[in-house]
Amino acid sequence: MSEQYQVVERDQSKRIDKLLTEIVEDASRSQIQSWLKDKFVLVDGEAVKSNYKVQEGELISWSIPEPEPLEIKAEDIPIEIVYEDEDVVVVNKPSGMVVHPSAGHPSGTLVNALLFHCKDLSGINGVERPGIVHRIDKDTSGLLMVAKNDKAHRSLVEQLQNKSVERKYEAIVHGMIAHEYGTIDAPIGRDPKDRQKMAVVEGGREAVTHFRVLKHFQDFTLVECKLETGRTHQIRVHMRYINHPLAGDPKYGPRKTWGLDGQALHAKSLGFEHPRTGEWKKFEVEPPKDFTDMITFLENRE
DSSP: OEEEEEOOGGGTTOBHHHHHHHHSTTOOHHHHHHHHHTTOEEETTEEOOTTOBOOTTOEEEEEOOOOOOOOOOOOOOOOEEEEEOSSEEEEEEOTTOOSSOBTTBOSSSHHHHHHHHHSOOOOTTOTTSTTBSOOOOTTOEEEEEEESSHHHHHHHHHHHHTTOSEEEEEEEEESOOSOSEEEEEOOEEEOTTOTTSEEEOTTOBOOEEEEEEEEEOSSEEEEEEEESSOOTTHHHHHHHHTTOOBTTOTTTSOSSOOSOSSOOEEEEEEEEEOTTTOOEEEEEOOOOHHHHHHHHHHHHHO
């Protein structure tokens, strides 16, 4: 991977290791410091140290060797299978579980558990993401559909692209939403001020979220969100955009949270056309205990 970045005014005098953590997706500061030490990163063609302070107009280039391929192992991890047949598995993913392995999470993921449970998963996404058609964030709980063969995988991806898959989430957000219903139609892309975040940005990818209020609390609102598109962090970014960030969201919400281990977001409902039979399948699961405990707490405060 070979990439370049020209330093702009807002980056003036930042340490290069700090700047690169903002620019390079999924790279830790220690990784970047290692790249600088090994001279994989150059500034105007010259190697620099981690504490080098960049200047406006300088050209940073980096060429990082491809990582060694991960060896994905089947692991006997309990998972809740909501539905399974020869083509599809529908799983209720717990909060805190990563969907597929990566450099930072080589094991303990949903894929590791599925490989133990299923053995046969589609190979379209390669060895690191077998069967994975769509994802939800690590700290989001709820329903995911997984393909057990390539034909099913192609069908489910096509349905996602055609916006015919029905995906509904429940979320607890800060503040009192004034409208009972709403649609947020705002493009999402990488945040130019923080490359580790997504944001509503001009020129971003189309993103549409419909919401309806389920219950008002004193200073929070329980909402149902229906996805028309599926961008990274879409609900989290869109609710932040309308000034109602998710409770417990460490990335897009207030720093002080309500004792939740991650954002209060649950993929409650999932509907799709079965790839073999054409039958409409719909599944629904209740939120986990920490989510319902927070609702009870908010109700008792009223």
